[in-house]
Amino acid sequence: METLINIDNGGTLTDICVWDGTGFTFTKTLTTPHDLSECLFTGVEKASAALYGTPDIERLLHATQHIRYSTTQGTNALVERRGPMIGILTPLPDLGPAMRATAAQEELFESLVGDRLLTIDMDADNETIDFEVVQQVNRLATLGAARVVVAGGDPEQERRLRTVLLRKFPRHLLGSIPVIYSWDLAGDRDDPRRVWSCVINSFLHPTMERFLYSAERRLKSYKVLNPLLVYRNDGASSRVAKSVALKTYSSGPRGGLEGTAALARAYGLAHTLMIDIGGTTTDVGVVAGDRVTADERGTIKGVPVSYPMSDVHSKGVGGSSVIAVEDGRITVGPASVGAAPGPACFGFGGKQATITDVNLLLGVLDPDTYLDGTFRLDAERSRAVVTDTIATPLGIGLEEALVRMEQAYFEALSSSFAHLVTEDTTLAAFGGAGPMSATGAARPAGVRQVLIPRTAAVFSAFGIAFSDVGKTYEVGAPKPTTEAARQTYDELLVRAERDMFQEGYALADCETAWELSVEEEDGTPVSRSPYRPGDPVDHPGREISLRLTVTAPLPHPEVTPEEETGTRPAPVAATRSVRSAADRVDEVPVHVLTELGPGDTAVGPAIVEGPFFTARVLPGWTFRVTSAGDLLLHDTL
Structure with a gap:
């Protein structure tokens, strides 16, 4: 069984990418926030239909070595502050x-903890x-407090x-x-x-727990023996029961970063910024050369945590972000309509405007080809919502409202x-x-x-395909000595052996x-260096800790390197x-990416319809199809 299923669950859409050892098959489906396992299995079923010509979810699951799953649910929950109230009990008087x-x-702190931090005197008598x-x-x-952190x-x-x-x-009372x-x-x-690590972990935990264990139970109904793996923000994967909720935060963007690093190697890029624009957030990360940049101690929403994390930050701007009028100006996000009710054009009862509605009314999106024609958009609903929430409050026409909304979105x-x-x-x-x-946001930033x-x-x-099963431990030694380090x-060796056995691998x-x-x-960090058992350790007056990273390799795909090709008109x-303006409509050529070959080029304005996406090439930009079938665009202005 060499097939690996990679799933990235977003706030609006869920992506499924299947690698069978030779190539990729991928699809998308609407996220079902009421039961996330529903969109997971719907997506796997759609992928099986794409692979076999007819839906056969059981066949695909039984051919699969692992399902690797990442989600923005934790990220979105923190952005939108959806989670339990946290309490802290501590003997540390200055912790607050x-x-x-x-x-x-x-x-x-005010959003998650507030006044729910209470202290206790540990110098008192036992009673x-x-x-x-x-x-x-x-x-x-x-x-x-729905959850308590003891610090x-x-x-x-x-x-x-x-x-x-x-x-x-x-336990039966405090449960x-x-x-x-x-x-x-x-x-x-x-x-x-x-303690911040514990607070955030406690906040994220319920969101992850309910879905992941539900998904595992549904997999067992198909008699699937291989476990569901959770993809983490350190780039590795692990079983549900062996995963920490905090490490799922920004795990999807880490997959994007790993994929970006593979592209950087193939194209020889020196400095690459990834922008992963989903339904609720835009995630931004840096790849220097072909290396994913990471912080030794990560931050979440500007708050330091104890674990290393890829240097990704999220902004509440996405395809389902609410565009509104506040104090006479157009604002974008951070609130999102998500998948339910979704943008107005989805027809699920959405009453707030989004960039998806704007692009439909501008003509960028074809209502009949959205999600490769599996979902039809309703322009009349978009028109009504944009008129009611943007044009009328600003006292302007619909056409001018659309152009100004698009510009506000690009700037955000x-x-x-x-x-x-x-x-x-x-x-x-x-x-x-x-x-x-991309081109609308790149030009103002100088890209x-x-x-x-x-x-x-x-x-x-796709980027999750570059992950392995792994664990990372970091434990402080009781003393800064050789003996304590060896102890x-x-x-750690015993702990890692047990954990990897539970993952299905011998250490x-x-x-x-x-x-x-x-x-x-x-x-304050002093140094970090490789360690072998028995190495002399002598750091009086300092603290030492050991970090162990364990990896059970899985098969990885190869990215086609860029080669010189001739050019021809696409x-x-x-x-x-x-x-393109309040008083102007242009006839724009549409290119279908699957019908283009390496070296095909064109100048903007243009639209390229790719598999499950629409790319907009603004005036002044050119595009070329690379040898790998990607789009490489340049600003000529």
């Missing part, structure tokens, strides 16, 4: 102010501690509190308020960073990546709305080259990499009436 040290931290723990937990529940100054304090909680609140212990999640000695997109642009930047644009908006992959509509799912090594068959990290007592399949 330390967690609110910046404006970003203050804003997120007093027992009483205070009960009182404070009860108070957190009264304040609305001790060291592991021993947390063990003491765990004992009290288990004795005073047996309605799950408790997470900060040192269990991360061995980070930086208290605010470690451009602002998400303009600060990262260098002289040799190439913009890799993908996601459902990426190809349609003169855009690359639109042939698999742009499902590119993050920690032995403990002896996996690749391992060890690193020794040295930090000041306040957590054949035109049709023309489309596209509004």
